Amino acid sequence: MNKIELSIIAISRSVTQSSNYAVVLREDHGERRLPVIVGGNEAQSIAIAIERLDSSRPMTHDLFKNTLEILNSDLREVVINEIREGIFFSRLILDRDGDIIEIDSRTSDALALAVRFGCPIYTYDHIMSEAGVTMEDEETEEEMDDVGTQTAARDKDNLARYNVKELNTMLDEVLSNENYEKAALIRDELQRRGSN
Template sequence: MNKIELEILGLSSSQSQQGSFALVLGETVGNRRLPIIIGMFEAQAIAIEIEKIVPNRPMTHDLFKSFARNFHYTVEEIMISDLKEGVFFAKIVCSDGAGTTEIDARPSDAIAIGLRFNVPIFTNESVLSEAGIVLTDEESEPEIPPTPTGSGGRKKKGSSNEKLKDLSFDRLTSMLEEALKGEDYEKAAKIRDEMNRRN
């Protein structure tokens, strides 16, 4: 079965399910998009890794990475393998150097883990044919609102982003430390983005 490589294009609030997010994947070569509805916590785990925010305590997916590394397992790839009755299925392909093992997982968990191991994400033609959205040349990319960590898309006008502009760099540094201690990753990302803009 031919594998089709995907890349993460963005996360946006789900229009249909409150408290859920749409993870938008796209073909690396092609114009099809694969939106997958995921929960808020999984969206946060993905966004934290995309934004390279280091939490004070390891999250579940970080724990998986530490566990695997300590027992000399690596993750080779993530495969979104099937779609049954509107539910996506995924596999984490692991290796111990001698052989490979496929572990069943939800796509959101598999992708969060795959990001931490910096491995490619794949699917197959049957999944893309059934659930993919084709963008024609005339259509533009859908607007992706900010991710659960507060970045990764277009910024909302007004809101706290403008207030952060008025604060000193030292104040932003202390606020960032407080946000990380309180595990408020959305606020931490906004502060970090403002600090990066000044560098």
């Protein structure tokens, strides 16, 4: 079976499951999208890695990455290899001193690790045919924008009211509470103002 390479293009709140998120993957050479429902913690972990935010202590996926590196193992690729009853199954393909090792993984964890290692994410055509959706690029962008734009715009407007000192205090507070989405917004506001 030929593998199809995927890229993460969005993370948005799930419309069908309010406490979960949808990680939207797009095939690199096609129009299909693969929405994968993940929990809030996993979505946050993926977003933190994408945004390259630092936390004061390593998160679970950072710890796992550090452990693999200490054990001379490199995550070569992630493969979403199966779907059963709407649940995706994935494999971590590791290279340890030239030996290839495959490990079963939840797809949400596999995606969080793929982002941290910078490795490719793959799936197969039969999975894209079963669970993928085809959208025009404009429709996809509009749909993704509608999900979080109103909340993000409201948060940005609220942040504009604070001075730099207050923003830095807020940033420390949200980082200590591991609210990395809010931290990213505050960081962006500070960068917009040319402050650190």
